[in-house]
Amino acid sequence: MTVTxxxxxTSEAGAGLDEDLAPLVTALAGCGLTAEPVVWGGGRAAWERFDLAVVRSTWDYVARLDEFLGWADATARVTRLWNPAPLIRWNSDKHYLRELARHGVPVTPTRFLEPGSAFDPAELDGPHGVVVKPTVSAAALDTARYEAGRSGEAARHARALLERGRGVMVQPYLPRITEGERALVLIGGAFSHAVRKGPVLTEPGLVDDDRFPHPDVVPHRPTGAEIRTALAALAAVPGPRPPLFARVDLVLDDRGEPLVLELELVEPNLFLDTDPRSPARFAEAVAALARP
Ligand SMILES: Nc1ncnc2c1ncn2[C@@H]1O[C@H](COP(=O)(O)OP(=O)(O)O)[C@@H](O)[C@H]1O
Ligand SMILES: [Mg+2]
Structure with missing residues (x-):
């Protein structure tokens, strides 16, 4: 019998922290697949040894984006890569939110500032303040919230990022994030399970790259509107087949309607420990791709 x-x-940092890895290895074994965590980058791994490579906890890619996208393209030439390399490229830059909006998906109102273009600092304000973040980011890196009337500080943050050649996003601070950011996990295009997590930007005016990005996670039973919004976001993803995995992060607006804060197709934590059936669900979707 051939082994699949x-x-x-994963990454050096992710390997020890990614709690989804162990249950996945076990669930994949249950489907007859031999799985092992492998660190990307550095040209060390022989990816052609694998029937399939599933990107999971490459959490260091933000600072090495070009290298990471090059790795994805190269790996996709010698094995099957999921999510696919073009989707990884598309999703690594949050300009994709515009495309979701064009497809009618309710997204967090976002103003994009591009390096080299001017903006009026006074406009970086709102009744609940604003959030400033880079268009390529994860784990709230280089991200801060500014209270109403602090547009000068928000503009200083934006300018510092722009001067480093980074695209910037400015969003209204969504105060109902205190009711929990919803993270809906979709496997093979279908809803699997969901969690709620606490707000990350609890201290206004502070950039702190050591923040824990997933505070106070609890299982969440999504409303119909939340599931519809997550599926609408997924339907707007380019490509012929649904992604193997996706996480859609939602925050409620003033009226209680869900807005997409983020659609994660690269390396989302999938919180598999919060739903005992989810590792098997993921493993079955992987098995279908590994042995088409
Ligand atoms: N517009 C916003 N309103 C309220 N909180 C926000 C907003 N944008 C980001 N945050 C907080 O910052 C965290 C990180 O921002 P996010 O957009 O998820 O980027 P990433 O996870 O890629 O760093 C979120 O989980 C949320 O707690
Ligand atoms: Mg996030």
Whole structure:
């Protein structure tokens, strides 16, 4: 019998922290697949040894974006890579929110500032303040919230990012995030499970790259509107097949309607420990791709 080998792609930092890896290895074994975590980058791994590589906890890619996208393209030439390399490229830059909006998906109102273009600092304000963040980011890196009337500080933050050649997003601070950011996990295009987590930007005016990005996680039963919004976001994703995995992060607006804060197709934490059936669900979707 031939062995089907799966690489669960991680990073030096992710390997010890990614709590989804162990249950996935076990669930994949239950489907007859041999899986192992493999660190991306540095040209060390022989990816052609694997029937499939599944990107999981490549959490260091933000600072190495070009290298990471090059790795994805190269890896996709020698094995099957999921999510696919073009989707990884598309999703690594949050300009994709515009495309979701064009498809009618309710997204967090976002103003994009591009390096080299001017903006009026006074406009970086709102009744509940604003959030300033880079268009390529994860784990709230280089991200801060500014209270109403602090547009000068918000503009200083935006300018510092722009001067480093980084695209910037400015959003109204969504105060109902205190009711929980919803994270809906979709596997093979279908809803699997969901969690709620606490607000991350609890201290206004502070950039803190050591923040824990997932505070106070609890299982969440999504409303119909939340599931519809997550599926609408997924339907707007380019490509012929649904992503293997997706996480859609939602925050409620003033009227209680869900807005997409983020659609994660690269390396989302999937909180598999919050739903005992989810590792098997994921493993079955992986098995279908590894042995088409
Ligand atoms: N517009 C916003 N309103 C309220 N909180 C926000 C907003 N944008 C970001 N945050 C907080 O900052 C965290 C990180 O921002 P996010 O957009 O998820 O980017 P990433 O996870 O890629 O760093 C979120 O989980 C949320 O707690
Ligand atoms: Mg996030």
């Amino acid at each position: 080998r799966v690489a669960l792609v």
